[in-house]
Amino acid sequence: MNPQEPISSVAAQFDRLIALLFPGMSPENLRTTGAALLGLLVLVLLFLGVRLLRRPAHNSPSTRTGIPRSLQQKGVVVDVLAGPDDESVAVRCVITAVKSNRVQCEIIERLDVIRTRPGSELVCVFAPMKTRNGRINSFTATLTESDRDGRRADRLVLAGPNDYALIPRRKHQRKRVADQQFIRVKLWTASPRTSELAFEDAAPQIGVNSFASDEPEQSANAVINISDGGLGLSVLNRLIPETCAVSTPVVINLFMFNFREKTFKPYWYAGEIRTLEEGRPGFTRMGIEFTATAGVDRNTGRLDWINL
Structure with a gap:
C-alpha cells in the first residue's frame, strides 16, 4: 500500500468539506481557506496541549507551596488539631514562611497541647478557599519541628502539605x-x-x-x-x-x-x-x-x- 494514499484520501475529504461549507468559491480560494482553517486547528490543539502539560499535578511542588503561600499572604489564621484522633484545636497560628518543602508557622493562641509527635502527620484547618480542584479548608502535613521539641516554643515547622480536603467545620465550645x-x-x-x-x-x-x-x-x-x-x-x-x-x-x-x-x-x-x-x-x-x-x-x- 502506498503510504501517500491515506494522506491523499484525508486531504480529498477535507477539500470536499471546505467546498460544502463555502459553495461557489473558486478552487484556489478553497485551498487557501482550507489551509488557513487547518493552521488554526493546529494552533488550537497546540495551545491545549501546552495547557495540559503546564497544569500542575494534584500534589506537585507548585500545589504544595502555592496554597500555604496564599494563606501566608492573606494572613489567614490556621487551626492546628491536637492529634490524629482528636478534632479539638490545640493552637492557632499564622504561616510566616513557605519554601519548597517547609512551612513555618507562628503560634498566636494556645488552646490545648499538640499530641502529634514530630515525624507524624497533623491536620491544619483554615477558612474555605477555592482551587482549581474545588473548595478546600484543610491540609495534612508532617510535623518536622514542634513547639515542645523545637528550637522555639512559639513556632511549628511542617513539611509541604501532602493532601488537601474540605472537611466539616467543627463546632467549638465557646x-x-x-x-x-x-x-x-x-x-x-x-x-x-x-x-x-x-x-x-x-x-x-x-x-x-x-x-x-x-x-x-x-x-x-x-x-x-x-x-x-x-x-x-x-x-x-x-x-x-x-x-x-x-x-x-x-x-x-x-x-x-x-x-x-x-x-x-x-x-x-x-x-x-x-x-x-x-x-x-x-x-x-x-x-x-x-x-x-x-x-x-x-x-x-x-x-x-x-x-x-
Whole structure:
C-alpha cells in the first residue's frame, strides 16, 4: 500500500468539506481557506496541549507551596488539631514562611497541647478557599519541628502539605473571657459586601475596651465568650442601634493581645446577630455568628473578605 494514499484520501475529504461549507468559491480560494482553517486547528490543539502539560499535578511542588503561600499572604489564621484522633484545636497560628518543602508557622493562641509527635502527620484547618480542584479548608502535613521539641516554643515547622480536603467545620465550645484587658472589639451594624464605609478608619458603633477611660461606655461593655464560630457580647442598652435585630449583618474588628510581642493583633470578621437577650440590668447579651473573615490587601489597603 502506498503510504501517500491515506494522506491523499484525508486531504480529498477535507477539500470536499471546505467546498460544502463555502459553495461557489473558486478552487484556489478553497485551498487557501482550507489551509488557513487547518493552521488554526493546529494552533488550537497546540495551545491545549501546552495547557495540559503546564497544569500542575494534584500534589506537585507548585500545589504544595502555592496554597500555604496564599494563606501566608492573606494572613489567614490556621487551626492546628491536637492529634490524629482528636478534632479539638490545640493552637492557632499564622504561616510566616513557605519554601519548597517547609512551612513555618507562628503560634498566636494556645488552646490545648499538640499530641502529634514530630515525624507524624497533623491536620491544619483554615477558612474555605477555592482551587482549581474545588473548595478546600484543610491540609495534612508532617510535623518536622514542634513547639515542645523545637528550637522555639512559639513556632511549628511542617513539611509541604501532602493532601488537601474540605472537611466539616467543627463546632467549638465557646470559652468565657475572664480578663477583659486582653481583648478589644469594634463593631458596626453593616454588611462588608454592600457598605461603602471604610471600616479601617471609621469609629465603631459599639466598642469594647476596658482601658477606654475617655469613653466609659466602651469600658462598661464586655466580651462574654468567644470561639472560632462567633462571640457573645454584653452591651449597654442605650448603645445598641435601633436598626439592630436578629439576622442584622455586622462587621467586627477583634484585637487579641499577643503576649510574646506584647501588643494587640487585629482580626477582621463579618457575621450576623443570632440572639439579643436581656442581660444584667441595663445591658443586652448579643450573640454573633462569624460568616466571613478578612485580611488587608497589601496593594489596595482594603479588606479582602473570604466566606467561612
